[in-house]
Amino acid sequence: MLMTGSEILVRTLEEQGVDTVFGYPGGNVINIYDALYQAKDRIHHIITSHEQGAAHAADGYARASGKVGVVIATSGPGATNLVTGIATAFLDSTPMVAITGNVPLSLLGKDSFQEVDIAGVTLPVTKHNFIVKDVTELYDILRNAFCIAQSGRPGPVLVDIPKNVQLASCAFSPKGRLPIEYSGLPEKKELQKAVQMIQKAKKPFIYCGGGVILSNTSAYVLKLAEKIDAPVGTSMMGLSAIPHRHPSFVGMTGMHGRYASSKAMNEADLIIVVGARFSDRATGNKDKFAPHAKILHIDTDRAEINKNITANQALIGDLRSILPQLLDEIENTNNTHWLQEIADYKAYEASQIVRDEKLNPKKVLEAIRSCTSDETVVATDVGQHQMWTTQFYDFEKPRTLVTSGGLGTMGFGLGAAIGACIAKDKAPIVLITGDGSFHMNLNELATAVKQNLPIKVFILNNRVLGMVRQWQTLFFEKRYSETSIDKQTDYVKLAEAFGATGLRIQTTAELEKTVKTAFDTDGPVVVDCAIDADELVLPMIPPGGTISDIIM
Amino acid sequence: MENSFIISVLVSNHFGVLTRVSSLFSRRGYNIDSLTVGETHDPTVSRMTIVSHGDDATQEQIVKQLAKLVDVKHIMVMDPENTVARELMLIKVNATKKNRGEIIEAVNVYRGKIVDLKSKQLTIEITGPQSKLDALIEYLHQYGIIELSRTGITAMGRGDSCLQ
Numbered sequence: 001m002l003m004t005g006s007e008i009l010v011r012t013l014e015e016q017g018v019d020t021v022f023g024y025p026g027g028n029v030i031n032i033y034d035a036l037y038q039a040k041d042r043i044h045h046i047i048t049s050h051e052q053g054a055a056h057a058a059d060g061y062a063r064a065s066g067k068v069g070v071v072i073a074t075s076g077p078g079a080t081n082l083v084t085g086i087a088t089a090f091l092d093s094t095p096m097v098a099i100t101g102n103v104p105l106s107l108l109g110k111d112s113f114q115e116v117d118i119a120g121v122t123l124p125v126t127k128h129n130f131i132v133k134d135v136t137e138l139y140d141i142l143r144n145a146f147c148i149a150q151s152g153r154p155g156p157v158l159v160d161i162p163k164n165v166q167l168a169s170c171a172f173s174p175k176g177r178l179p180i181e182y183s184g185l186p187e188k189k190e191l192q193k194a195v196q197m198i199q200k201a202k203k204p205f206i207y208c209g210g211g212v213i214l215s216n217t218s219a220y221v222l223k224l225a226e227k228i229d230a231p232v233g234t235s236m237m238g239l240s241a242i243p244h245r246h247p248s249f250v251g252m253t254g255m256h257g258r259y260a261s262s263k264a265m266n267e268a269d270l271i272i273v274v275g276a277r278f279s280d281r282a283t284g285n286k287d288k289f290a291p292h293a294k295i296l297h298i299d300t301d302r303a304e305i306n307k308n309i310t311a312n313q314a315l316i317g318d319l320r321s322i323l324p325q326l327l328d329e330i331e332n333t334n335n336t337h338w339l340q341e342i343a344d345y346k347a348y349e350a351s352q353i354v355r356d357e358k359l360n361p362k363k364v365l366e367a368i369r370s371c372t373s374d375e376t377v378v379a380t381d382v383g384q385h386q387m388w389t390t391q392f393y394d395f396e397k398p399r400t401l402v403t404s405g406g407l408g409t410m411g412f413g414l415g416a417a418i419g420a421c422i423a424k425d426k427a428p429i430v431l432i433t434g435d436g437s438f439h440m441n442l443n444e445l446a447t448a449v450k451q452n453l454p455i456k457v458f459i460l461n462n463r464v465l466g467m468v469r470q471w472q473t474l475f476f477e478k479r480y481s482e483t484s485i486d487k488q489t490d491y492v493k494l495a496e497a498f499g500a501t502g503l504r505i506q507t508t509a510e511l512e513k514t515v516k517t518a519f520d521t522d523g524p525v526v527v528d529c530a531i532d533a534d535e536l537v538l539p540m541i542p543p544g545g546t547i548s549d550i551i552m
Numbered sequence: 553m554e555n556s557f558i559i560s561v562l563v564s565n566h567f568g569v570l571t572r573v574s575s576l577f578s579r580r581g582y583n584i585d586s587l588t589v590g591e592t593h594d595p596t597v598s599r600m601t602i603v604s605h606g607d608d609a610t611q612e613q614i615v616k617q618l619a620k621l622v623d624v625k626h627i628m629v630m631d632p633e634n635t636v637a638r639e640l641m642l643i644k645v646n647a648t649k650k651n652r653g654e655i656i657e658a659v660n661v662y663r664g665k666i667v668d669l670k671s672k673q674l675t676i677e678i679t680g681p682q683s684k685l686d687a688l689i690e691y692l693h694q695y696g697i698i699e700l701s702r703t704g705i706t707a708m709g710r711g712d713s714c715l716q
Contacts, residue, residue: 119568120571123571123572123575124575124579127622128621128622131568148622301620302616302619303613303616303617303619303620305616306609306612306613307613307616310609
């Protein structure tokens with residue numbers, strides 16, 4: 001059957017099981033949009049206000065659903081607007097396929113209107129990218145793109161399709177999806193060594209990363225924890241992998257992690273790292289990291305082994321095959337003393353919490369949590385509010401936290417919440433944001449209203465760029481350079497102008513009722529929550545520090 | 553401790569692959585001392601020879617990061633004891649009628665070839681291990697080097713040591 005490039009693209013999307021795409025039309029994707037028009041009943045296209053919002057939406061969709069997120073943009077500025085979104089997905093290993101149009105091949109390289117070398121631009125922030133120069137290659141390239149995006153450690157793949165390739169025709173016969181490749185099992189003797197390390201440990205600590213969520217292996221990690229009496233801490237990307245109310249869970253480790261978790265990691269004699277990469281925010285001073293511990297590093301990406309922290313033993317392969325194998329070999333071990341030690345850390349941490357009457361982030365987050373279910377997805381932006389969310393919101397089910405961990409992208413939240421909401425069939429979604437982050441991409445409120453998405457946006461509004469200000473407070477003698485933004489935006493009117501509902505919370509007395517109103521109101525709601533500019537994210541281990549430098 | 557090492561890589565032979573490899577080195581802060589690339593007997597495959605230096609951890613990371621590139625098929629860190637490593641150099645020097653003879657004599661000792669001869673200069677082609685090329689350069693300095701072009705090292709394992 002003869003088909004055009006645009007038709008082949010749409011057919012391939014369908015073949016890959018894609019029923020939702022995010023994007024923005026333009027001159028060099030007009031043919032693709034024409035083909036999408038014909039397939040309207042099968043592929044739901046969501047147009048955002050800006051391509052960056054579309055990229056974050058595709059990312060949020062993928063994180064909440066586990067499926068591949070797809071985003072389409074035109075050449076030039078359309079494509080460059082995707083870059084932050086693609087980089088965000090790359091750093092957090094989100095499976096994503098970005099389709100860009102480009103000028104016809106005959107105009108390529110001539111600085112034509114809206115021409116940019118997007119493959120060159122995205123080279124360092126994609127798992128791989130392609131420029132399609134011949135329509136006969138398009139189908140295989142697209143199948144490959146979806147395969148690469150999902151195989152091994154997932155990531156974004158960009159396919160740049162010049163306009164003439166979209167228009168050209170060739171014979172098409174469907175071949176089906178390529179099998180997703182997972183890395184195999186480590187050698188038996190490596191596995192044996194790991195088992196011995198685990199059985200010998202008296203103070204084992206499991207450090208769980210985003211890989212556990214990506215591979216759906218939370219249950220195995222919990223079983224392991226229970227078998228060997230190990231507390232489980234997580235990286236930020238690992239949050240939601242382990243139910244927060246589970247007795248083994250000690251919280252996030254690192255710069256703004258929980259005291260009990262960072263302390264336990266520091267005192268452990270074995271750290272079992274599962275699908276995590278030892279980011280500098282998680283380790284602090286690498287030379288003084290976990291001084292008593294041996295490191296057993298389990299990951300699908302070989303390059304993560306010994307990259308930041310040297311491992312005593314590594315198991316390289318897919319967590320889905322390694323973890324059950326490990327569990328089979330490991331015998332129940334009693335480390336009650338260690339668990340008692342952990343309980344003491346937790347008790348000390350609890351004793352440090354200061355209770356006050358004013359409206360603070362902890363209260364807001366607890367009020368929100370009382371209105372959500374364990375299935376509710378919570379998206380965040382980046383900054384203090386993000387850390388407070390990781391500290392004070394109990395996540396019980398994997399994929400319920402959608403946050404930019406690696407790149408730390410302010411402005412990620414609203415787009416991501418839109419994607420997550422659509423992935424969850426328009427179930428209520430929470431976005432926790434700050435006044436700084438929200439201003440970056442609030443244009444996507446228009447998208448949320450247009451799609452009638454029940455996104456409940458809570459702005460922890462301290463009128464400052466809180467995270468940078470916190471550093472200025474602690475390390476720059478309160479020289480608040482450009483962080484007292486004090487925007488005069490009226491968020492209630494703003495929400496109403498977009499066609500959403502706006503609410504305001506200024507005192508603790510109003511908190512519960514207004515939060516409930518937000519959830520009882522249909523469609524998108526923006527809640528302006530006034531908090532103090534001097535609220536700090538604590539505990540904090542200063543950059544390059546250790547647990548002994550912790551500020552409680 | 554910093555070591556120099558040679559990595560041979562088989563890659564897909566299409567556009568952009570060289571950029572992917574070199575950009576990986578620059579963005580991760582790895583050194584490239586030289587990089588050569590050319591098609592192999594299989595036209596779909598090119599072979600790169602990269603000379604780099606760094607400590608053992610850096611070398612390990614370079615290999616692992618290279619392996620993640622979709623276009624990279626095989627990688628081998630060459631064993632210095634069991635590798636033929638050669639470089640080609642063209643070097644143009646001042647040569648008068650008077651000293652031309654002694655230059656040619658030196659080139660013969662180094663097993664180089666004169667590939668161009670003019671009244672005031674001559675051009676030498678020489679192949680060999682880097683140390684030999686370096687030695688010839690040092691010797692020719694006295695006559696005045698006009699221009700010099702080196703290809704960078706290409707390498708192959710001896711005997712059964714094959715990259716495929």
